[in-house]
Amino acid sequence: MRDKDNLENSFAFQLNFNKTFNTLPEHPKLTKVQDQIAKGFSKNAADELIVLFKQRAVEAKAYGEKNPVSYLEFEPGRYFNYIELLPRNKEMLDFNYEDNQYFAEDSYDIDPRNDNKCLQLSFFKFQLDSADQAPLFSATYYFDEEMREKEDAKLTVKNNDMLIALNQIIPDLNDRLKQRYKNAKKMGQELLNNQAPVEIQQEKVKPNEPCPCGSGKKYKKCCA
Structure with a gap:
């Protein structure tokens, strides 16, 4: 208003x-x-x-x-939900566990300069009214098998069983997430290319202030 x-x-x-x-x-x-x-x-x-x-x-x-790209803004270090990045992709990561329906959301650090080869998986119980629903748990999913096993070992028995259930429903989960990782990095590159350059303004050093070169002398008697 x-x-x-x-x-x-x-x-x-x-x-x-x-x-x-x-x-x-x-x-x-x-x-x-x-x-x-x-x-x-x-x-x-x-x-x-x-x-x-x-x-x-x-x-x-x-x-x-x-x-x-019209509404996304590149933010280094921020993880983006895959559906947020590519809303036309309707492929969900849903599965059943102990007669209940669950789904996982995959989020990615889209910075193409960071070849981290991992993502964040957050698990939710399916609810009709899921607005502002907090995840049951989240875990880092590594493409490197050894690192993934170490991360999975930190999960509780129940949470690990849910991860296993997801893999059983989607046998090619690893390959699918690798492709989504590539798509996320590609989107990050596009956003980075479209980002307006940041203008760095340097404040003028005053004559009696210490010289920025680190000599300990006053600026007017050093690098002025």
């Missing part, structure tokens, strides 16, 4: 199609007035407006599936 008279009063929130709203993570907390405005706008939104927003959401999703 934008305040034309005072831009500092502008704020954002998530409008849900059931005419409720949620605050956004990493955004300033809404004031009481802003909260009332968001609640009133959401509750009283015209049905035609909701239909329009639904159409735009479908269009945005379709565009994002074709052009994930």
